[in-house]
Amino acid sequence: MGDNNINSKDFIIGTLIGSIVGASAALLLAPKSGRELRSDINQGASQVKGRASEWKDTAQEKGSGWKDKAYTTGSELKRKAMDTTSQFTKNASEKTKELTKTVQGKLQEKRSKEDEALEAAEEVAEAIDDAAKELETSNK
Numbered sequence: 245m246g247d248n249n250i251n252s253k254d255f256i257i258g259t260l261i262g263s264i265v266g267a268s269a270a271l272l273l274a275p276k277s278g279r280e281l282r283s284d285i286n287q288g289a290s291q292v293k294g295r296a297s298e299w300k301d302t303a304q305e306k307g308s309g310w311k312d313k314a315y316t317t318g319s320e321l322k323r324k325a326m327d328t329t330s331q332f333t334k335n336a337s338e339k340t341k342e343l344t345k346t347v348q349g350k351l352q353e354k355r356s357k358e359d360e361a362l363e364a365a366e367e368v369a370e371a372i373d374d375a376a377k378e379l380e381t382s383n384k
Contacts, residue, residue, distance in 0.1 A: 264292065 267288050
């Protein structure tokens with residue numbers, strides 16, 4: 245598609261240059277009086293000026309259309325990026341909350357088990373103290 249546009253543009257430029265050169269040569273080589281020749285050159289210049297003005301208007305219209313399309317496309321891409329960022333942030337926030345709850349639950353479980361182990365150790369220590377006291381009392 246890009247090659248086709250380049251070929252079309254090259255063709256248009258070549259046609260324009262060829263037309264100008266051909267018209268100039270025809271005017272200069274035609275057997276006319278100076279007044280008629282100047283008149284023909286002025287007419288040719290007016291026609292070229294008119295065509296250039298038409299091409300300028302066409303280029304401005306197309307440029308304006310492309311600008312509007314670029315603005316619309318840019319706005320759509322910006323909206324999509326914002327939506328995606330919002331969704332990503334929401335998902336990350338939810339996953340962080342879930343992970344925090346999981347870690348807190350496991351930490352609480354571990355603390356509970358540690359507390360149970362400490363209580364059991366204290367009970368064993370009390371039982372050993374009681375057994376030691378009983379041994380002392382029975383040895384006396």
